[in-house]
Amino acid sequence: MLFERIFGPRTPTASPVVHLSVGPQQLPLLMVRNPRARRYLLRLRADGIARVTIPRGGSPAVARQFVERHAAWLEREFQRLQAQPRKPAVWNIGTDILLRGDAVRIEAGPNGEAETVRFGGESVRGPDPAADLRPAIEGHLRRLATRELPPRVLELATRHGLTVRRITVRSQKSRWGSCSRRGTISLNWRLIQTPAFVSDYICLHELMHLRQMNHSSGFWREVERVCPDYRMARHWLKEHSGLLR
DSSP: OOEEEOOOOOOSSBOOOEEEEETTEEEEEEEEEETTOSSOEEEEOTTSOEEEEEETTOOHHHHHHHHHHTHHHHHHHHHHHHHSOOOOSSOOTTOEEEETTEEEEOEEOGGGOTTEEEETTEEEESSOTTSOOHHHHHHHHHHHHHHHHHHHHHHHHHHTTOOOSEEEEEOOSSOSEEEOTTSEEEEEGGGGGSOHHHHHHHHHHHHHTTTOSSOSHHHHHHHHHHOTTHHHHHHHHHHHHHHHO
């Protein structure tokens, strides 16, 4: 695997972006230091950027060696990513989108009503049906998520005897959720597009971080205890990520 350094602006935790050869492809590799991480972690983001996490005491040199050892896995993940269906850049009347795990079609308002569009039982007033409908519909989806996801987190927290201090719904680029040591849980609004068993898994995953702020084997045992089908949810997210980002 060949690396070519491309210098760019530094941040307190991110190293300069590196390009690496994965089969016939050149992929950007982002190295990010995380003092809370216990081991090196490699993932391929939905935008095609490989991200390696460097734990406390780790080094970029060892991170590169770690990536090289997993080159075959990275190539398979990139091929799978390329084969996924992609969310259309522009949403028009007739575009299919995901809502609560179902594919729903964007349609004009009843009787061709001007400046109203419908999808999956929802309606949005205001956008020009002839224009790109994505900003208006995504805004509506985010409002739905803000209304529906926090109560579900609280319901699940009560069921499992946990206390959540604060819940936020955000537009996260590479995470479905996060949990802070202070008890704040943040969720990606795009979870409103996933089936209930998937969004519940993410909520439970973050809630279990209130018990273990890591991804150790003990943490995953906690997740499996409260969400026995979590692997199915992770698989669904993996297979549909191209339609959700």
